[in-house]
Amino acid sequence: MMSQGNSREELVISEDPNHPANLICSLCKNFYSLGWVTGTGGGISIRHESHVYLAPSGVQKERINARDIFVMDFPTKTYLRRPPSLKPSACTPLFMASFTKRNAGACIHTHSQAAVMCTLLSKGSTWSIANVEQIKAIPRPSTGGYYGFFDKLVIPIIENTAHEEDLTERLGKAIDEYPDTCAVLVRRHGVYVWGDTVWKAKTQAESLDYLFQLAVEMVKLGMDPAGPITVAE
Ligand SMILES: [Zn+2]
Known part of the structure; x- marks a missing residue:
């Protein structure tokens, strides 16, 4: 299901703080301070229209940036963006x-x-x-x-x-x-x-x-x- 769109940055790079990729990063920092995602555990996914945004697996959740975010088509579950150096979340x-x-x-x-x-x-x-x-x-x-x-x-x-x-x-x-x-x-x-x-x-x-x-x-x-x-x- 790997697509050629691995580095489709336009799916995650936005100046809008409410873009799902930016929200995942800011909320993970917030959740880290609450002790919810300590030591890479836990996570968050946001569905916006036909796109599902996911934080990667096994990374320090308070340190991720928008380029680390996976994007999946919904409901087909095909990856539209899959950062090659990262693993998709087990969640x-x-x-x-x-x-x-x-x-x-x-x-x-x-x-x-x-x-x-x-x-x-x-x-x-x-x-x-x-x-x-x-x-x-x-x-x-x-x-x-x-x-x-x-x-x-x-x-x-x-x-x-x-x-x-x-x-x-x-x-x-x-x-x-x-x-x-x-x-x-x-x-x-x-x-x-x-x-x-x-x-x-x-x-x-x-x-x-x-x-x-x-x-x-x-x-x-x-x-x-x-x-x-x-x-x-
Ligand atoms: Zn867990």
Whole structure:
């Protein structure tokens, strides 16, 4: 699927800070400072019209520049730009699942410690939290709106695999089984979060990470994150 267009720089070089290739670079710096993409882990993909923009694999995410960005045609999944010295992200088929199954505009993958801790604190195949204001930032497609303060937010957890691309089938199944979810946690690994636009994906990833961090602190204090509202004595 290699095309002769490997160095098609016009696909990624733009002075517009909101060009997807520039956004991937600036958001990766942002995510690095949050501890989401430490040590080359994690990543982000943006879909704009018929193009999918992807950060490369195994590179320091806070140091990438627009020339490092891969571009794929959507939905044919043919590479339009493939920097020869870099490897495409192992997350590519997982990002694609959010684009094809949910029509997402962007998908963010983090190795956030709070996300990993929530998968360790939840024995089953879901993680949940209730009665926290920040869940109102999470969309609920079945209602055409967002979760309410008194709703319980449920995020599926899938088991990790030795190779990231082998998660694709499990992630796709979780997306199908949980039509209201905008995220899938991966046990001992991290989380995939998608949104209709890159900004929605970003705010949803931030809100979820806030909830993951809060839940970890609640469990440390013996509280149930998904339990009823209780007043400390
Ligand atoms: Zn990962």
